Amino acid sequence: MFEKTDYDVVIVGGGPAGLWSARKFAEEGLSAIVIDKKQEIGVPVRCGEGLGNTWFNRLNLTPDPDWAVQEMYGAALWSPSGKKLEIRFPEVSGYLLERRIFEKDLARRAARAGAEIVTKTYVTDAIKEGTFARGVKARMQGEKVEFTGKLVVAADGFESTIGRMFGLQNQQTLYHSDSGYEYEMAGLKMDDPDLIHLYFGNEVAPRGYVWIFPKGKDYANVGIGIGADNPKTAKYYLDKWVNSSPVCKGASIVQVNGGGIPVGGMLKNMVGDGIMLVGDAAHQVSPIHGGGMGLAMEASNVMVEVAAKAIKAGNVSEAALSEYNTTWWNLRGYELEKLVRIRQLFEKLTDKDMETFAAAFTGPELLKFAYSDKITSAALATTKLIKHPSLLKLALKYLDADPKE
Amino acid sequence: MKAQCNTDKCIYCGACVGVCPVGALTLDETRIVIDKKKCIGCGACAKICPAGAMTVKEGE
Numbered sequence: 512m513f514e515k516t517d518y519d520v521v522i523v524g525g526g527p528a529g530l531w532s533a534r535k536f537a538e539e540g541l542s543a544i545v546i547d548k549k550q551e552i553g554v555p556v557r558c559g560e561g562l563g564n565t566w567f568n569r570l571n572l573t574p575d576p577d578w579a580v581q582e583m584y585g586a587a588l589w590s591p592s593g594k595k596l597e598i599r600f601p602e603v604s605g606y607l608l609e610r611r612i613f614e615k616d617l618a619r620r621a622a623r624a625g626a627e628i629v630t631k632t633y634v635t636d637a638i639k640e641g642t643f644a645r646g647v648k649a650r651m652q653g654e655k656v657e658f659t660g661k662l663v664v665a666a667d668g669f670e671s672t673i674g675r676m677f678g679l680q681n682q683q684t685l686y687h688s689d690s691g692y693e694y695e696m697a698g699l700k701m702d703d704p705d706l707i708h709l710y711f712g713n714e715v716a717p718r719g720y721v722w723i724f725p726k727g728k729d730y731a732n733v734g735i736g737i738g739a740d741n742p743k744t745a746k747y748y749l750d751k752w753v754n755s756s757p758v759c760k761g762a763s764i765v766q767v768n769g770g771g772i773p774v775g776g777m778l779k780n781m782v783g784d785g786i787m788l789v790g791d792a793a794h795q796v797s798p799i800h801g802g803g804m805g806l807a808m809e810a811s812n813v814m815v816e817v818a819a820k821a822i823k824a825g826n827v828s829e830a831a832l833s834e835y836n837t838t839w840w841n842l843r844g845y846e847l848e849k850l851v852r853i854r855q856l857f858e859k860l861t862d863k864d865m866e867t868f869a870a871a872f873t874g875p876e877l878l879k880f881a882y883s884d885k886i887t888s889a890a891l892a893t894t895k896l897i898k899h900p901s902l903l904k905l906a907l908k909y910l911d912a913d914p915k916e
Numbered sequence: 917m918k919a920q921c922n923t924d925k926c927i928y929c930g931a932c933v934g935v936c937p938v939g940a941l942t943l944d945e946t947r948i949v950i951d952k953k954k955c956i957g958c959g960a961c962a963k964i965c966p967a968g969a970m971t972v973k974e975g976e
């Protein structure tokens with residue numbers, strides 16, 4: 512059977528970006544369908560499942576105990592030699608999600624608003640009309656189906672192929688990618704499940720870190736992200752760490768997952784005639800910690816606003832859609848680009864440098880820097896880093912501050 | 917030199933697909949599909965693969 516179905520918007524990918532966008536389109540009074548190849552929305556999970564409070568506020572999202580399963584009160588950063596830098600807040604700073612249930616909730620909310628969702632439906636080809644995207648061909652549980660629309664949204668994640676089908680080059684470079692591997696573990700011996708724990712070191716996780724994101728008092732996501740061009744695998748480093756960590760001794764692995772994480776190379780252009788990219792497919796991820804759920808949903812808001820206007824005006828040309836590029840870059844893109852610089856500074860550090868950094872800052876100082884728009888040499892000079900001129904110079908070089916300021 | 921996926925190790929994460937410069941890889945409903953005609957043997961997929969499932973070997 513060859514079915515044909517017509518919508519205002521055809522969204523490929525039912526992750527946070529696609530599901531959030533679908534609800535927004537429906538709320539704009541537009542018909543939208545989300546197509547995902549997964550058998551079940553939310554499964555498999557490829558994620559540490561941490562979401563900071565900033566995002567709940569920015570997105571006007573209320574943590575629901577069904578999926579916001581554990582409160583976080585800050586972070587403990589561990590240096591290669593085991594020194595701890597603790598950032599602890601008096602109030603909840605974020606949540607660990609049961610993402611499986613979170614995405615189901617996003618899907619329910621999209622459906623309730625009037626959007627449609629189909630699963631186990633794999634998009635194989637583009638439908639074009641001249642230079643314009645007009646829909647996609649898919650196989651839906653053995654049947655060939657065509658979905659047509661005024662606009663196609665590629666929300667198909669790191670593995671994005673939809674953009675390329677329509678001529679948008681959004682494949683990622685190895686240099687700007689992290690390779691992630693993760694275990695969900697039960698029976699852990701954690702001292703402090705109120706904090707997320709991050710472990711640094713060039714032997715621990717080159718160009719990245721090992722994380723423990725607690726989902727309960729003895730239950731957590733234990734994962735790793737490393738630079739994708741590393742000759743060894745993320746699994747190699749994670750296994751090495753897990754096998755030597757007292758926290759993991761005797762614990763069981765109840766889930767294995769992983770994935771590529773875009774940690775740079777945000778796209779200057781995310782649109783073409785009748786096509787828009789959003790979420791991981793547009794590399795909208797924090798270059799520092801690899802978090803992308805919040806950014807994906809926020810960018811969806813920006814994207815839908817531009818798209819809805821264009822559809823209603825009957826002009827979905829690249830020129831009409833390009834307002835999404837400017838709005839998103841001003842809102843978030845340039846900020847993320849600065850974070851790429853910090854990532855690049857971090858890449859230069861030896862284990863010894865990391866120890867110096869760990870000793871030079873207190874938790875509150877680190878926080879102050881994390882939240883400041885511009886890190887000045889005057890501010891850095893108030894820390895113990897002043898005793899290490901070469902590191903101070905290196906830091907200033909990457910933090911874009913003038914050393915003489 | 918062509919890419920090869922060891923399905924015993926593969927966790928179907930799609931990382932390799934995202935970095936293939938020529939679009940030789942796809943991850944469909946259940947598996948990685950390699951278009952050997954397109955593959956240029958660059959090795960990017962093997963480097964990013966977190967599970968060590970992807971290798972690039974001499975082949976047709």
Ligand SMILES: Cc1cc2nc3c(=O)[nH]c(=O)nc-3n(C[C@H](O)[C@H](O)[C@H](O)COP(=O)(O)OP(=O)(O)OC[C@H]3O[C@@H](n4cnc5c(N)ncnc54)[C@H](O)[C@@H]3O)c2cc1C
Nearest residue numbers: 524526527528548559560561634668691770790791803804
């Ligand atoms: C190991 C790891 C840990 C992470 N930890 C965190 C974290 O703690 N916090 C955080 O915020 N972020 C984290 N991230 C990043 C986060 O998972 C992503 O940024 C987020 O999922 C992006 O959402 P998305 O909707 O853009 O893409 P995705 O969630 O990847 O969704 C894309 C969807 O598109 C579907 N799809 C793709 N191609 C097709 C096709 N051809 N046909 C049909 N369907 C298709 C896929 O099945 C998928 O469901 C982590 C990532 C990894 C890999």
Ligand code: SF4
Nearest residue numbers: 936955956958959961
């Ligand atoms: S070796 Fe290079 S071209 Fe071949 S599949 Fe892997 S990434 Fe693609």
Ligand code: SF4
Nearest residue numbers: 926927929930932965
């Ligand atoms: S990156 Fe490795 S584990 Fe992930 S889908 Fe590709 S071959 Fe499989």
